[in-house]
Amino acid sequence: MAGMSGKRLQKELAKIQGPLPPGITLVSATDLQKWEMDIQVPDNPLYPPTETYRLRFNFSKNYPIEAPEVTFLHRSDLTPPLRVPMHPHIYSNGIICLDLLDSAGWSPVHNVESVCISIQSMLASNTKGERPPGDAEFVRSNRSRPRDINFLFHDPSV
Amino acid sequence: MASLPPRQQSQRRTSPEQSSDQPQSQAPASPERARSATSEDSQTLFLNSPQQDEQPSQRQQQTPAPAAPIRNNDDDPDIKKCWICFSDSTEDTPETSPWRDPCPCALVAHEECLLDWIADMEAPKNSRNRSIGGPKIECPQCKAEIKLARPRNYVVDAVRGLERVGAKAITPGALTVLSATLYNSSMAWGVHSIYSVFGSEDGFRILRPLILNAMRPPVETYVGEPREALEKVVGVLLDHLVHWRLYVGLPLITPVLVLSRTKFADSVLPVLPILFFATQQHLPDDGLDFTHWPPSASLAFAVLPYVRSAYNLYYEKVWAGKEKRWLKDIQPRNGQGQNDADADGGLANLDQVDQAGEEDDNIFEVRIDGGIWDEWDEDPGQPQPDAQNNRAAPPPMPQRPQQDGEDQAQPPPNIIDNREAQQQANAAPPLQQPQQPAQNVQQGERRLSFSPTAIAETVLGAILFPTIAGMSGELLKLLLPRAWTALPAASRLGVRVPAKGLLQEKWGRSLVGGCLFVVAKDAVLLYVRWKMAQMHRRRRVLDWDRRQGRARV
Numbered sequence: 001m002a003g004m005s006g007k008r009l010q011k012e013l014a015k016i017q018g019p020l021p022p023g024i025t026l027v028s029a030t031d032l033q034k035w036e037m038d039i040q041v042p043d044n045p046l047y048p049p050t051e052t053y054r055l056r057f058n059f060s061k062n063y064p065i066e067a068p069e070v071t072f073l074h075r076s077d078l079t080p081p082l083r084v085p086m087h088p089h090i091y092s093n094g095i096i097c098l099d100l101l102d103s104a105g106w107s108p109v110h111n112v113e114s115v116c117i118s119i120q121s122m123l124a125s126n127t128k129g130e131r132p133p134g135d136a137e138f139v140r141s142n143r144s145r146p147r148d149i150n151f152l153f154h155d156p157s158v
Numbered sequence: 159m160a161s162l163p164p165r166q167q168s169q170r171r172t173s174p175e176q177s178s179d180q181p182q183s184q185a186p187a188s189p190e191r192a193r194s195a196t197s198e199d200s201q202t203l204f205l206n207s208p209q210q211d212e213q214p215s216q217r218q219q220q221t222p223a224p225a226a227p228i229r230n231n232d233d234d235p236d237i238k239k240c241w242i243c244f245s246d247s248t249e250d251t252p253e254t255s256p257w258r259d260p261c262p263c264a265l266v267a268h269e270e271c272l273l274d275w276i277a278d279m280e281a282p283k284n285s286r287n288r289s290i291g292g293p294k295i296e297c298p299q300c301k302a303e304i305k306l307a308r309p310r311n312y313v314v315d316a317v318r319g320l321e322r323v324g325a326k327a328i329t330p331g332a333l334t335v336l337s338a339t340l341y342n343s344s345m346a347w348g349v350h351s352i353y354s355v356f357g358s359e360d361g362f363r364i365l366r367p368l369i370l371n372a373m374r375p376p377v378e379t380y381v382g383e384p385r386e387a388l389e390k391v392v393g394v395l396l397d398h399l400v401h402w403r404l405y406v407g408l409p410l411i412t413p414v415l416v417l418s419r420t421k422f423a424d425s426v427l428p429v430l431p432i433l434f435f436a437t438q439q440h441l442p443d444d445g446l447d448f449t450h451w452p453p454s455a456s457l458a459f460a461v462l463p464y465v466r467s468a469y470n471l472y473y474e475k476v477w478a479g480k481e482k483r484w485l486k487d488i489q490p491r492n493g494q495g496q497n498d499a500d501a502d503g504g505l506a507n508l509d510q511v512d513q514a515g516e517e518d519d520n521i522f523e524v525r526i527d528g529g530i531w532d533e534w535d536e537d538p539g540q541p542q543p544d545a546q547n548n549r550a551a552p553p554p555m556p557q558r559p560q561q562d563g564e565d566q567a568q569p570p571p572n573i574i575d576n577r578e579a580q581q582q583a584n585a586a587p588p589l590q591q592p593q594q595p596a597q598n599v600q601q602g603e604r605r606l607s608f609s610p611t612a613i614a615e616t617v618l619g620a621i622l623f624p625t626i627a628g629m630s631g632e633l634l635k636l637l638l639p640r641a642w643t644a645l646p647a648a649s650r651l652g653v654r655v656p657a658k659g660l661l662q663e664k665w666g667r668s669l670v671g672g673c674l675f676v677v678a679k680d681a682v683l684l685y686v687r688w689k690m691a692q693m694h695r696r697r698r699v700l701d702w703d704r705r706q707g708r709a710r711v
Contacts, residue, residue: 004242004243004271004274007243007244007245008242008243008244008245011244011245012244062278064242064243064244065242065274065275065278066278107275107298108241108242108271108275108298109241109242109265109298109299111244
């Protein structure tokens with residue numbers, strides 16, 4: 001049912017036009033397969049409340065059965081420039097290591113809004129302002145899309 | 159500001175209960191949304207707030223729509239919302255698949271959506287997990303299992319069941335193959351050891367049952383004749399049982415050889431002869447006959463651990479102290495010698511080999527279990543029932559190879575221990591002098607070198623010892639006068655006469671040869687150490703000859 005993604009995305013889009021939790025805003029969804037959402041992190045000294053991080057959602061034809069690809073955008077040409085937040089599970093190229101986004105942890109019961117909330121709370125509860133180990137190497141040598149990377153989820157404390 | 163795709167009008171209206179899928183307005187959270195509950199059905203759409211210009215026109219083309227249609231639908235408990243495609247039951251067309259409610263929680267979904275999702279869950283995402291039967295499909299919210307009714311096809315079930323069984327059997331199968339390989343190679347080396355110690359004739363006598371069985375055709379070739387196959391199988395089993403000492407003992411030779419070079423052997427070996435003698439049930443002639451010379455083979459090998467311990471003791475008392483001193487002399491003079499692991503690495507090995515030699519001397523490690531010995535001894539002319547042979551203890555088995563290996567193995571642990579112990583003895587009151595092998599072992603292996611080279615050296619030395627001993631035996635045969643080493647003349651007539659001296663049997667020669675080899679090696683190494691210590695003191699550094707541009711001679 002390949003048309004499912006289009007229909008569902010439209011519904012989600014419609015819903016997202018409505019009130020959203022604080023700190024989450026829709027940036028653009030011109031292309032139904034690629035959305036951009038802005039999030040802000042309240043209450044964490046590591047992330048200033050004024051700083052906005054932008055998430056890009058890439059949907060495939062099999063959404064919602066297949067998880068969307070969610071990455072942080074990094075744009076230095078904008079003002080203010082878009083940065084990737086410092087987190088032990090977020091690589092500096094914007095790739096997020098979150099079990100929810102992996103095929104094992106995703107289920108269609110989630111939606112864009114719930115993913116944004118999860119990422120927001122992942123940032124809000126973080127205490128270590130550092131990159132994952134092996135970040136430089138990963139960024140330099142990675143060629144695969146996030147969905148093809150076999151992440152090892154082993155750190156439940158962050 | 160968000161840019162929205164053009165709103166599409168929903169075309170899927172079939173029932174009067176039409177909830178509009180109209181995208182909602184960008185209305186902020188103002189309560190301006192006029193949601194009246196007074197319309198005749200809650201599905202009617204209300205006019206939107208006047209903020210959106212385009213929408214009113216759209217809406218006017220349809221039946222009046224609620225300001226927040228989806229919200230209305232959400233709030234309505236009678237409307238089902240598929241949690242996979244997010245469509246409402248209000249949007250059902252004749253083609254929509256039926257709704258299903260497979261779990262206790264409130265989630266419902268279309269059947270097609272559910273099947274799609276389940277197919278994705280069951281698909282092998284990583285090749286490791288395939289065909290194990292698949293994970294259980296659980297509802298993401300309440301975790302209850304979602305059950306499916308599949309049509310049964312027995313062929314499919316049978317094949318999948320076979321796949322599952324096959325997948326589970328891989329690990330045990332691989333382990334079996336691995337252990338069979340190890341068993342066979344140990345067995346082969348054990349056969350080699352026996353031959354090198356006992357020579358060709360005696361070796362063949364010992365191994366005859368094994369050799370006959372080794373080349374029999376495998377049982378599968380008899381599949382066509384079931385009765386014969388059964389006979390063969392039973393025959394093979396019986397044969398294995400009868401000659402179990404061969405099948406169990408031979409492969410054990412190699413690992414016990416190696417293990418005997420570890421410190422465990424010291425405490426175990428001296429106990430084994432006692433076990434051996436205690437369990438020997440036939441004492442007729444050879445067994446425990448201490449008074450006749452030459453001793454029987456079993457007796458000779460059984461005594462080896464004691465000889466070994468005695469030799470160890472002797473070495474400790476007489477030579478170990480001096481050797482340590484000589485070694486220390488070669489070290490830099492700040493007395494760090496013994497603790498300098500790197501520098502001592504090589505020396506430690508030397509030491510190990512040293513003491514190994516000295517201790518090994520009299521213990522020849524070929525490990526033959528008593529049963530084999532009994533059979534062999536009786537072959538010459540005393541056909542005794544095999545049952546008696548079977549009762550000779552396994553302890554001799556572990557004993558023998560251990561003896562060998564032990565001899566050689568003991569040096570490494572012993573030497574290290576000795577050095578450690580002796581160093582302390584030098585520093586502390588000589589009360590620590592007791593260097594019994596047992597005590598050495600108990601003092602712990604503080605510096606047993608774990609380098610792969612050392613381990614390889616130990617292992618190889620242990621494994622090769624039977625061969626070395628055999629060759630030393632041959633050397634003895636060359637060197638010693640013929641009268642000592644040749645069997646009595648009558649044997650040439652075909653009648654086998656018991657040997658009159660230890661050296662007349664090949665195994666006796668190998669035994670003595672091995673012991674002498676160890677003694678000789680130890681002696682040579684001690685001499686080398688001593689000499690090195692001497693020469694060490696006489697070194698000089700040469701001046702550079704400035705006039706002639708070379709070292710002054």
